Amino acid sequence: MLSYLVEINIITIFLYGFYRLLFTNDTFFSWRRFMLLNIYLIALLVPFADFSNWISIREATQNMANTYAETVLSEAPSPPSKATVLSWNTVLLWIYMGGVCIFLLRFVIQLIGIYRLARKTEVSIIKGVKVHIIEKNGSPFSFFQWIFINREVLYESQLQEILIHEQCHVEQKHSIDVMLSELFTIVCWFNPFAWLLKREIRLNLEYLADFHVVQVGCDQKSYQYHLLGMTYHKNTPTILNNFNVLLLKKRIKMMNKRRSRVIVKAKYALLIPAIATLLVVKNIESVAHSLVSNKIVNNEVIVPIYTKANNALQKKPFFSSKISKEDNIKKLKEEVHEVSHDKINAIAKKKAINNTAPSNVIKDSHVDIKDSELPEKKVLMYVYIISLLLLTQKVLFRP
Numbered sequence: 001m002l003s004y005l006v007e008i009n010i011i012t013i014f015l016y017g018f019y020r021l022l023f024t025n026d027t028f029f030s031w032r033r034f035m036l037l038n039i040y041l042i043a044l045l046v047p048f049a050d051f052s053n054w055i056s057i058r059e060a061t062q063n064m065a066n067t068y069a070e071t072v073l074s075e076a077p078s079p080p081s082k083a084t085v086l087s088w089n090t091v092l093l094w095i096y097m098g099g100v101c102i103f104l105l106r107f108v109i110q111l112i113g114i115y116r117l118a119r120k121t122e123v124s125i126i127k128g129v130k131v132h133i134i135e136k137n138g139s140p141f142s143f144f145q146w147i148f149i150n151r152e153v154l155y156e157s158q159l160q161e162i163l164i165h166e167q168c169h170v171e172q173k174h175s176i177d178v179m180l181s182e183l184f185t186i187v188c189w190f191n192p193f194a195w196l197l198k199r200e201i202r203l204n205l206e207y208l209a210d211f212h213v214v215q216v217g218c219d220q221k222s223y224q225y226h227l228l229g230m231t232y233h234k235n236t237p238t239i240l241n242n243f244n245v246l247l248l249k250k251r252i253k254m255m256n257k258r259r260s261r262v263i264v265k266a267k268y269a270l271l272i273p274a275i276a277t278l279l280v281v282k283n284i285e286s287v288a289h290s291l292v293s294n295k296i297v298n299n300e301v302i303v304p305i306y307t308k309a310n311n312a313l314q315k316k317p318f319f320s321s322k323i324s325k326e327d328n329i330k331k332l333k334e335e336v337h338e339v340s341h342d343k344i345n346a347i348a349k350k351k352a353i354n355n356t357a358p359s360n361v362i363k364d365s366h367v368d369i370k371d372s373e374l375p376e377k378k379v380l381m382y383v384y385i386i387s388l389l390l391l392t393q394k395v396l397f398r399p
Helices: 002-022 029-048 052-057 059-071 082-120 151-155 159-171 174-187 192-215 220-229 248-255 262-313 325-338 341-350 377-397
Strands: 122-126 129-134 141-143 146-150
Touching: 002 029, 002 082, 002 192, 002 262, 029 174, 029 192, 029 262, 052 059, 052 262, 059 262, 082 129, 082 146, 082 174, 129 159, 141 159, 146 151, 146 159, 159 174, 159 192, 159 220, 174 192, 192 220, 192 248, 220 248
Parallel strands: 129 146
Antiparallel strands: 122 129, 141 146
16 A cells, blocks of 8 residues: 555656646646546556566566666665564554544535535525525635625626636536545645645636636626735635635736647647656566566575575584585585575475575575576576585585
8 A cells, every 4th residue: 555655646746747847838728627637547547557567578678677776776775674664664654544534534524514504505596596695704616516605795796707707617517626636635645746736726727717707708807806806805615616715816817828829739648658658667667676676586595595504614514424525516506596485495494404504594585586597697606605615614624
């Protein structure tokens, strides 16, 4: 679960930067809405995509995996003990779950508050639109099919603009976007980019509603002055579509912005190579981790045998008088090359020291390996170790 959360948040950071770099200045608000919602979908699904087999059989990607393993993963510090890892994981999990519970509780309280407000407020039909009249001083807002308007606004000339704005939120189902962004932010509450992404979604929804108000024929300057006049009203809960409170300066600037050319829509196709890049990078990392694991295993099979066998030689003979030295050397080479890690452990527990390495020789190796030959470069190391053992035996047991 922890690794999945990390991958989701890394992908979110990448896609948020991708969006900010290419799409924040155009006026295709519906396309931007599609892009923002797909960021959530991509972030949730990409960690499940496994193309490591395809990466392994392609020379270019295999070379990239080798380079990543040698330059990045090989420099990583050695992993802590298992007890330490479990302790830290438990602490982090409790902190994370505590944050999720707090923000989830806040979210539920807001939903209950909206439902109670809808039940107790007076319902009126104004210009063919069903609205809930709120007595307290606050800005107009909407939530799914509910539109809430302050009673004071009923006597203002800007009532038509407010109704058009809130109807746009209702008809285009903007509350779905708001709910999804809230839930994703609850899951990734520790990631500041998740909160920034939620703000972008909310702001783009206001762009859509503002553009709709101007498009149906309302005077743009009059509408902007109306927004400025509503800024003194109290902000409403965060899961609502507010009429005026979200980054007013940016909204007015976007309304005055010249419409983007249609050809600019072509840049939205860049989302496809961006997804492909995420898939390749994610699977290259998986392959690189496999390479490093195999390398660690190779080292742990050899080094403990060499160091601990030397300690054992100081206590008792490595070779018995009943079996020739040549036979023991041949047997040791065959077992190092052909026997898997699990089989070596089993042999080490059963056999006496006169036939193989002591049972504690590879006791502290924690990485599993496959039953395959070690790389050819390791053969020279084996020969070197065996030669040292022979030399030590001659020194200790010469007549």
